Amino acid sequence: MAKYLCPGCGYQYDEALGEPREGFAPGTIFTALPEDFFCPDCAVRGKDDFELVEE
Amino acid sequence: MHRFTTQHPDKGEITYQDRKRYLWLVSLLYPLVALSGIGLYYLTDNQWLFVVPLIASYIGVSVLDWLLGEDRNNPPEELVPQLEADAYYRWLPILTVPMHVLVLVIFAWFISSHDLGVPALIMLTLTAGLYSGLGINTAHELGHKKPALERWMARIALAVSGYGHFCVEHNRGHHRHVATPEDPASSKMGENIYQFACKEIPAGFRRGWQCEKERMERQGKSVWHPSNEVLQSYALTLVIQGALIAVFGWIMLPFLLVQNFFGWWQLTSANYIEHYGLLRQRKANGGYEHCQPWHSWNADYIASNLLLFQLERHSDHHANPTRRYQSLRSFADLPTLPIGYFGMYAIAMLPALWYRVMDKRLLALPHIAGDFDKVNIAPGRRAELEARYAGVSAQQPAAQEA
Ligand SMILES: [Zn+2]
Numbered sequence: 001m002a003k004y005l006c007p008g009c010g011y012q013y014d015e016a017l018g019e020p021r022e023g024f025a026p027g028t029i030f031t032a033l034p035e036d037f038f039c040p041d042c043a044v045r046g047k048d049d050f051e052l053v054e055e
Numbered sequence: 056m057h058r059f060t061t062q063h064p065d066k067g068e069i070t071y072q073d074r075k076r077y078l079w080l081v082s083l084l085y086p087l088v089a090l091s092g093i094g095l096y097y098l099t100d101n102q103w104l105f106v107v108p109l110i111a112s113y114i115g116v117s118v119l120d121w122l123l124g125e126d127r128n129n130p131p132e133e134l135v136p137q138l139e140a141d142a143y144y145r146w147l148p149i150l151t152v153p154m155h156v157l158v159l160v161i162f163a164w165f166i167s168s169h170d171l172g173v174p175a176l177i178m179l180t181l182t183a184g185l186y187s188g189l190g191i192n193t194a195h196e197l198g199h200k201k202p203a204l205e206r207w208m209a210r211i212a213l214a215v216s217g218y219g220h221f222c223v224e225h226n227r228g229h230h231r232h233v234a235t236p237e238d239p240a241s242s243k244m245g246e247n248i249y250q251f252a253c254k255e256i257p258a259g260f261r262r263g264w265q266c267e268k269e270r271m272e273r274q275g276k277s278v279w280h281p282s283n284e285v286l287q288s289y290a291l292t293l294v295i296q297g298a299l300i301a302v303f304g305w306i307m308l309p310f311l312l313v314q315n316f317f318g319w320w321q322l323t324s325a326n327y328i329e330h331y332g333l334l335r336q337r338k339a340n341g342g343y344e345h346c347q348p349w350h351s352w353n354a355d356y357i358a359s360n361l362l363l364f365q366l367e368r369h370s371d372h373h374a375n376p377t378r379r380y381q382s383l384r385s386f387a388d389l390p391t392l393p394i395g396y397f398g399m400y401a402i403a404m405l406p407a408l409w410y411r412v413m414d415k416r417l418l419a420l421p422h423i424a425g426d427f428d429k430v431n432i433a434p435g436r437r438a439e440l441e442a443r444y445a446g447v448s449a450q451q452p453a454a455q456e457a
Contacts, residue, residue, distance in 0.1 A: 022270060
């Protein structure tokens with residue numbers, strides 16, 4: 001499971017944890033997130049901007 | 056004085072003293088401004104003094120902006136984590152939230168239990184709305200933060216004026232689409248505040264509900280599920296305002312409708328002035344560039360920024376929405392308003408004056424330099440505006456006129 005970082009605010013999307021508040025269950029891989037996924041914390045950065053930080 | 060300090064491996068000791076630290080305490084005194092008209096009435100028996108808080112807000116704050124001047128002080132980046140972690144700053148906006156509920160109840164009680172003329176009723180109702188609108192601004196500060204406590208307090212503050220969708224609409228809708236023609240909460244050149252409000256207010260209700268509906272559906276829940284945060288705030292409104300009607304009678308119905316609307320109007324005023332005419336450019340792939348510092352209008356006046364938890368440092372807010380008010384920074388050479396937000400709210404209500412103050416200032420911004428392709432223009436107005444402002448271009452340094 002990989003982790004992806006929002007370069008704007010430091011939010012991390014951890015595939016193992018998902019983002020249940022946003023409706024993405026634990027284990028949801030990053031590439032499976034909708035194309036219009038935006039950072040749940042800052043909403044400034046979108047899916048394209050996220051950086052892979054940990055395989 | 057309280058000092059923040061840290062040891063930096065290269066720069067040595069870094070210290071910062073927040074000159075506004077104790078000034079933020081005045082946020083706890085605003086209920087007294089809202090209630091000052093009632094206090095003066097008890098002292099003088101004169102119902103016209105209910106106008107005092109309205110004048111104090113729209114004109115008094117602008118006078119204070121002029122007298123106290125600007126604050127361009129920024130905390131060093133190295134000390135921002137300490138500043139963000141300081142519980143003192145954290146609790147101040149939270150503590151103002153119960154006061155918004157209390158003040159609404161006081162106004163409701165006062166109106167229902169005194170023999171008042173129609174002008175008095177109008178002034179009191181608008182004052183209640185003005186103060187609830189300030190509550191929407193506080194909810195804005197709190198609603199961007201991650202802890203559950205802040206987010207709950209935001210929902211309570213919004214419930215006072217029945218604007219429970221705001222935080223969802225603002226964070227998910229406005230921040231994503233800011234300064235684009237697609238954002239109903241970003242105003243366009245040539246659009247006056249009344250035209251703007253007619254679209255912005257209903258579109259805000261719809262977009263907030265829609266964003267929350269999508270979130271609930273992704274969780275596999277119905278939009279009516281109790282964890283719907285918009286619904287939670289609306290439910291609180293129903294409880295608070297329903298109780299006021301039950302206790303104080305039907306006079307509450309017009310009072311609440313107008314006070315709610317005037318609360319929303321405060322937020323609409325802020326939205327109107329924050330991004331007027333500013334436009335993000337399209338990238339090669341068709342999407343918009345990220346919101347840049349020059350896509351917001353700023354002001355650095357001490358008085359109005361204290362009232363608004365530094366909302367006027369708006370460029371930094373859009374770049375870093377989760378940053379707390381005490382760490383928002385001021386930058387040179389950004390789009391800057393000639394006076395603080397409250398004065399601009401008043402000017403916005405007079406469209407001819409607004410265009411006079413703003414249009415040339417907008418066109419003279421360095422990144423626009425008279426190029427209408429870089430302006431967010433009201434549909435159908437471009438040719439007319441281009442003709443009117445044909446003389447304003449990069450050659451005329453009108454940006455410096457104020
Ligand atoms: Zn982010």
